[in-house]
Amino acid sequence: MAHRLRPVGLDFVEAAPVRLVFVREAAAAPDMIFRALAEDLTGWSEWFPGVASVRPSGDGRAVRLRGGVRFEESVIAAEAPDLYAYRVDATNMPGAGAWVEEWRLSPAGTGTRVQMTFALDGAAPFRLMWAVARPGVGRSFREAVGKLDRRLARAHRS
Template sequence: MLRRLRHEGLDFVETAPVRLVFAREISAPPDAVFHALAEDVPGWAEWFSPVTQAEPVQDTRPGRRIRLRGGIRFQETVLAADKPEVYAYCVDATNAPGPRALVEEWRLAPAGTGTRVQWTFAADGSAPFRMVLKAARPGLGRAFRDAVNALDRRLAKH
């Protein structure tokens, strides 16, 4: 059963009680990276290993349904799809224990012939959730690094 979370806007990326920020440069150009993030939603399962299924949805606003390994599910609303600089979404509902609000922002910037990809994971939740999330920072950093490297390899093939 999914629980509703508090809806937050893009400003939450700067004000959240827990902010985890990761960045990496890859060789793919910003337009290609943006397309993979915002327009090829099912493709996330091919390059972001925790994601087992991703599908776009169109209710009153564009959104996504995401399934992660271990059975975690998210229903999200897209907050920004400003090609090619920003893709962000708010988690509306999840079965994960502890969160009260989640917003993720992917910020893209040209870096030579490639792209600097920055992912901000902004969250609020119960004290145990915040503590676990902070402790999970190294693992989330590895997941981000592995994901953008896999995305870069995938985009080089196309």
């Protein structure tokens, strides 16, 4: 890993200088989505674009993206079926200073409202990159939730 990031907590989600918030509804129930996020780590690469692998590592997760970016993460909240959040502890992405990703799940009719927040801080070029990347990250999130929803529907039928 290139460098360690500042160890921030869940409160950083509201205080971060850069916050990207995305929402999409899914047909699957909150508990099914929560289990996919928190328990089926190896499944992430099947439904989240850009993710090459996620595997358990110590008390957290080791994530590798397509293209070579790597993260060491700590789970900072796992409150089934409503909240799953993790902090990036180390990465090879230049300029990152602090990073939390939070997934909030709430009932929406018979399905789930999925809200993901990227809370970020770092050097000015890093912050600017995320501002420019916002539309693409949003598309990636919406695509991921759609793929996850279809994957869970197939598993539920089996």
